[in-house]
Amino acid sequence: MSVMYDLYQPGDSWLHRLDPRAKMLFAFCGCLLLLLYRNLWLIMGVLVLTQLALLSAGIEGERLAWVWRVTAPTMIMVALFWVVFYPSRGEGFLSWRFLRIGVDNLAEGIAMALRIGALAFALFFWLFSTDQTILVRSLVTLGLPYTWGLTLAMALRYIPTMTNTFRMISDAQQARGLDLSARNPLKRARAYMPITVAMLITAFRTAENLSRALQSRALGASPRRTFLRQLHLRPRDVAFMISVALVALLLLWLRFTAGLGAYPLRLWG
Amino acid sequence: MSIISIDDLHYAYDPPLPGGEPIRVLCGIDLCMERGEFLSLMGPTGVGKTTLCMALNGLVPQATGGRIRGSVEVLGCDPRRTPVEALAARVGIVYQDPESQLFCTTVQDEVAFGPENLGIAAQEIEERVEWALNVVNMTSYGDRSPNQLSGGEKQRVALAASLAMMPEVLILDEPAASLDPLGRFQVFEAIGALCRQRRMTIVMVSHDAEHVAQFSDRVAVMWEGRLARVDAPSEIFFDRSLREQVGFAIPQVSALAMALNDRYGSTYRFTRLDEAEEALRRDLVKQQSSP
Amino acid sequence: MSDSPCLRTRDLWYEYDTAIPALNGVDLSIPDNAYLAIVGQNGSGKTTLVKHFNGLLKPTRGEVWIYDRSTESATVGELAHQVGYVFQNPDHQIFCATTREEIGFGPRNLGLTPEAVRARVDDALETFALTPYADTPPAVLGYGLRRKVSIAAVYAMRPKIFILDEPSIGLDWRSAQELMVLVDNLHAQGHTIILVSHDMRLVAEYTRQMLVMHEGEVLTYGPTEAVLCRTEQLEQAQIAPPQINRLARRLSDLGFDGRTLSVEAFCAAFGELWEEKT
Numbered sequence: 001m002s003v004m005y006d007l008y009q010p011g012d013s014w015l016h017r018l019d020p021r022a023k024m025l026f027a028f029c030g031c032l033l034l035l036l037y038r039n040l041w042l043i044m045g046v047l048v049l050t051q052l053a054l055l056s057a058g059i060e061g062e063r064l065a066w067v068w069r070v071t072a073p074t075m076i077m078v079a080l081f082w083v084v085f086y087p088s089r090g091e092g093f094l095s096w097r098f099l100r101i102g103v104d105n106l107a108e109g110i111a112m113a114l115r116i117g118a119l120a121f122a123l124f125f126w127l128f129s130t131d132q133t134i135l136v137r138s139l140v141t142l143g144l145p146y147t148w149g150l151t152l153a154m155a156l157r158y159i160p161t162m163t164n165t166f167r168m169i170s171d172a173q174q175a176r177g178l179d180l181s182a183r184n185p186l187k188r189a190r191a192y193m194p195i196t197v198a199m200l201i202t203a204f205r206t207a208e209n210l211s212r213a214l215q216s217r218a219l220g221a222s223p224r225r226t227f228l229r230q231l232h233l234r235p236r237d238v239a240f241m242i243s244v245a246l247v248a249l250l251l252l253w254l255r256f257t258a259g260l261g262a263y264p265l266r267l268w269g
Numbered sequence: 270m271s272i273i274s275i276d277d278l279h280y281a282y283d284p285p286l287p288g289g290e291p292i293r294v295l296c297g298i299d300l301c302m303e304r305g306e307f308l309s310l311m312g313p314t315g316v317g318k319t320t321l322c323m324a325l326n327g328l329v330p331q332a333t334g335g336r337i338r339g340s341v342e343v344l345g346c347d348p349r350r351t352p353v354e355a356l357a358a359r360v361g362i363v364y365q366d367p368e369s370q371l372f373c374t375t376v377q378d379e380v381a382f383g384p385e386n387l388g389i390a391a392q393e394i395e396e397r398v399e400w401a402l403n404v405v406n407m408t409s410y411g412d413r414s415p416n417q418l419s420g421g422e423k424q425r426v427a428l429a430a431s432l433a434m435m436p437e438v439l440i441l442d443e444p445a446a447s448l449d450p451l452g453r454f455q456v457f458e459a460i461g462a463l464c465r466q467r468r469m470t471i472v473m474v475s476h477d478a479e480h481v482a483q484f485s486d487r488v489a490v491m492w493e494g495r496l497a498r499v500d501a502p503s504e505i506f507f508d509r510s511l512r513e514q515v516g517f518a519i520p521q522v523s524a525l526a527m528a529l530n531d532r533y534g535s536t537y538r539f540t541r542l543d544e545a546e547e548a549l550r551r552d553l554v555k556q557q558s559s560p
Numbered sequence: 561m562s563d564s565p566c567l568r569t570r571d572l573w574y575e576y577d578t579a580i581p582a583l584n585g586v587d588l589s590i591p592d593n594a595y596l597a598i599v600g601q602n603g604s605g606k607t608t609l610v611k612h613f614n615g616l617l618k619p620t621r622g623e624v625w626i627y628d629r630s631t632e633s634a635t636v637g638e639l640a641h642q643v644g645y646v647f648q649n650p651d652h653q654i655f656c657a658t659t660r661e662e663i664g665f666g667p668r669n670l671g672l673t674p675e676a677v678r679a680r681v682d683d684a685l686e687t688f689a690l691t692p693y694a695d696t697p698p699a700v701l702g703y704g705l706r707r708k709v710s711i712a713a714v715y716a717m718r719p720k721i722f723i724l725d726e727p728s729i730g731l732d733w734r735s736a737q738e739l740m741v742l743v744d745n746l747h748a749q750g751h752t753i754i755l756v757s758h759d760m761r762l763v764a765e766y767t768r769q770m771l772v773m774h775e776g777e778v779l780t781y782g783p784t785e786a787v788l789c790r791t792e793q794l795e796q797a798q799i800a801p802p803q804i805n806r807l808a809r810r811l812s813d814l815g816f817d818g819r820t821l822s823v824e825a826f827c828a829a830f831g832e833l834w835e836e837k838t
Contacts, residue, residue, distance in 0.1 A: 010412065131374065131375070132374045133373065133374050133375065133378050150372075153372075153373070153374060154372045156374070157372060157373065157374050157414075157415070157416075160416045161368060161416065205369075206368070206369045209364065209366055209369035209370065210369050210370070210372065211332070212323070212328055212332060212364070213364060213369065213370035213372070214372070215328065215332060215353045215354060215357065216326060216328070216353070216357050216361070216362045216364075216431075217357060217382055217383040217386060217430065217431075217434070218354045218355075218357040218358055218383055218386040218387055218434065219354060219386050220354045220386070221352075221354035221355055221357065221358060221386050221387055221388075222386060222387055222388030223388075224388050225385055225386060225388060226384075226385050226388050226389060226390060226391055226394065227385055227391065228377070228378070228381040228384075228385060228391055228394045228395060228398070229378070230391065
């Protein structure tokens with residue numbers, strides 16, 4: 001599925017219309033809080049909230065399922081490792097040699113695992129609903145130099161092209177008898193050489209053509225560059241950002257004073 | 270008044286490998302073009318057609334280095350001194366490879382990129398984007414990503430992107446060379462629409478003799494670093510010795526005209542399908558009706 | 561020359577990730593020493609079809625046989641002994657420091673001895689007039705030469721079947737003609753040539769058989785002169801026959817044969833019609 005390169009799903013929902021900087025703030029605050037939380041219920045709450053938000057914005061179920069699929073192996077691994085290496089502090093309901101699984105460490109393991117999914121969804125809240133050009137534009141308004149933003153946008157745009165070229169070169173070299181089936185990682189890396197070199201040469205040629213094309217389109221002609229698509233912070237966006245900031249600060253304060261979210265099963269200490 | 274004036278232009282690229290010889294590509298080019306003219310540039314692969322095109326917008330020598338001698342004047346500017354970005358507003362160029370001249374994530378952004386760089390107001394950019402996409406017949410493609418487009422569609426976007434800057438001179442470097450027949454048809458249709466809508470000065474590099482015959486006021490044949498001949502298509506395509514020497518393609522109907530002239534002593538000079546049909550029909554019907 | 565076909569497909573289906581099949585039920589039988597042109601728009605399935613011939617793609621359904629051996633169980637490397645595929649973009653193959661090494665890459669992969677490899681490389685350099693560039697990095701050569709290097713590199717593998725994907729694209733008329741003369745020689749030596757091309761003039765002038773692909777199916781297949789006259793199907797596949805043919809058709813009411821494909825034939829027809837009217 002090509003979702004990987006085209007994280008953005010076009011649409012016109014409330015989420016899409018929200019200013020990208022507001023969404024970025026949400027993602028940032030969300031990730032920060034999630035890293036400080038260990039509580040199973042709160043993390044599950046964030047997961048449910050983000051899923052509902054994304055679905056209400058018209059993001060396809062297929063995309064959400066993709067995120068779950070991609071993060072599932074890591075989540076399962078984290079849960080298993082946690083449960084194995086952090087034995088239960090109490091009696092536990094399952095004991096065998098060094099293993100001791102109790103409700104506490106099981107809950108903690110699941111919380112740590114689900115945290116990964118929650119982090120992903122906090123980020124995708126922003127990335128699924130913001131198109132690449134607008135994303136780069138928002139970074140530029142926040143101070144990123146325009147040419148850096150352009151470089152970033154072009155890199156994103158060329159990922160699928162380069163992947164395609166890689167596949168074509170791989171086909172072409174295999175048609176000349178190149179054998180890519182070596183097991184040994186070193187031998188395998190060497191086997192890929194004809195493909196890598198041809199890719200590099202193609203990349204250099206493309207880069208040279210691109211630089212000529214950029215100049216031919218007057219990049220740098222005017223010191224004051226205009227933009228067709230403008231970003232405006234509407235009252236709605238400001239309200240959203242202020243709410244997110246306030247809630248985040250409140251939750252942060254509660255985390256360190258009342259121990260909110262510090263424990264896997266109890267909401268506070 | 271000449272809009273493009275090249276006098277005894279010589280250019281050599283720096284050697285690709287250290288210690289090698291400079292690559293002499295242009296060895297005395299002389300050319301004058303009037304406003305509104307459509308000139309096609311033909312010649313063997315590698316003879317220097319792209320180099321000559323880049324000499325018109327300043328990429329040669331500003332981006333390519335090398336050694337240049339002689340004079341070039343485009344729209345009253347010297348491409349050796351005027352920065353490429355500044356000249357780019359007035360001299361547009363569409364390159365051969367559709368893949369490496371589209372850098373934005375949507376078609377609309379791509380076409381707007383040039384005017385944005387020129388600092389044009391957003392309202393006007395929107396009008397220009399709409400107009401340019403209309404000329405190339407792609408108005409509904411605004412939100413599409415370049416990765417979803419076919420070769421022909423990509424080249425039309427590249428053409429629209431250059432048009433949006435409203436250049437006075439447009440250079441098309443083999444615009445349809447790497448496309449399938451449908452793509453070629455679409456690109457040349459767009460070029461035709463452009464010719465009808467706006468009399469721009471156009472330089473087109475192409476091997477496609479049939480489209481060259483269809484659009485060109487003059488054809489310049491390049492050979493060994495010089496322009497061997499610059500003349501109307503009907504002169505160029507019937508110049509046997511030039512063709513012997515350079516080996517460029519000619520429209521099949523012109524080959525037919527020469528064969529008919531050789532065999533039956535006729536004096537046909539057609540270069541286009543409709544001209545050929547008209548001439549042959551006229552002569553055969555006349556023959557039929559004469560006693 | 562044997563009677564059995566060198567290449568056969570039976571009910572060949574292929575689906576990429578999308579739901580729409582790229583090939584739906586292709587049945588083909590290509591004779592040995594054929595000179596076949598495969599034409600069709602981008603997206604008609606011609607590249608997908610041709611990639612089955614050297615094992616780069618394996619059928620989703622159906623079967624492909626190369627010299628009576630099914631491609632199902634064969635690797636690309638094994639099939640490379642018999643089927644040579646020259647890709648459209650020479651830069652997708654070129655990676656060596658000298659032309660000599662580049663041409664030798666294929667033979668080396670086939671497991672030949674160093675002496676045999678050297679002999680093949682020298683032969684290829686001579687056949688394609690590349691000897692002056694033997695020690696130059698192919699990447700710095702001009703496009704026309706890179707094109708020749710990529711074909712020479714596949715030639716050195718001495719496959720029985722050559723697949724050439726758009727070999728004349730980007731070449732000027734004279735270089736394209738020179739290339740087609742070389743391809744002609746290969747055909748004369750007994751190789752089977754499969755030419756995927758958009759250039760109808762070249763197809764009309766050189767090839768013997770022609771196959772038209774449209775929306776994943778074979779629209780029509782037969783001798784080139786015959787296929788070029790199947791107007792309806794060519795229109796359906798959005799293929800325009802050569803200019804001279806279009807002229808003959810426009811003048812068919814005056815007595816021209818709509819099947820005229822060459823300047824000489826048209827000339828002769830014109831002469832006859834002129835005499836008739838006198």
